[in-house]
Amino acid sequence: MKTNSTNLFWTSYADLMTALFIVMLALFILSYKLFQDRQGELEVLASQYQKIQEIEAALSALEGEYFRFDSLNKRHELNIDIAFKSGKSEIAPAYYDKLQQAGKTLTNTIKNIRTDQQVKYMVVIEGMAARYTNERDLWKNQSESERDFTYRLSYERALALYKFWENNGVTFDRNTFEVIIAGSGFFGAGRYTGTSEARNKRFLIQVIPKIGTLDKGKP
Incomplete structure (x- = not known):
């Protein structure tokens, strides 16, 4: 047992x-x-x-005649001082030639980058607006309606640049580019301050490489 x-x-x-x-x-x-x-x-x-x-x-x-690199914020900006009329988004004819050349420089530089991987580029065109510096108008910088207006205004400035490029032979192939139109109004990183506030009437260009594919959305 x-x-x-x-x-x-x-x-x-x-x-x-x-x-x-x-x-x-x-x-x-x-x-x-x-x-x-x-x-x-x-x-x-x-x-x-x-x-x-x-x-x-x-x-x-x-980097050169048409673009400069902002090393602090890791982005490019147009090296062309655009002087918009206050509250307006129309681009003056005096800037047409330089803006057209800048657009061609942007697209040609990217197209000439050789890579063995599938790479797409997100191009963000960001418009900006200058704050009020006149003492009697300083209150507008705190006004909600005025801030909303400058968001729209800066967006319209960016859109004006994109449409100008589109109408003047600067094309962004959808197989290579995704273009984002944006406006930061009174805000955004890397703004000019003090006596240089007026220089914020400008465009910023951010080029973001992405390995793989970008969702083009449904047709």
């Missing part, structure tokens, strides 16, 4: 150890697979990051 009990114990113990071994083996295989998958994801991300760094370096070719 004692022998049978002992045999039963060792049989059960062996079965238990076998089951535990199988569980541990399964967990090891699963962990190894997850590690391999994670390692693969990290390698892809590292490759994409390196490619974006290379593209951003290539975009330095924009």
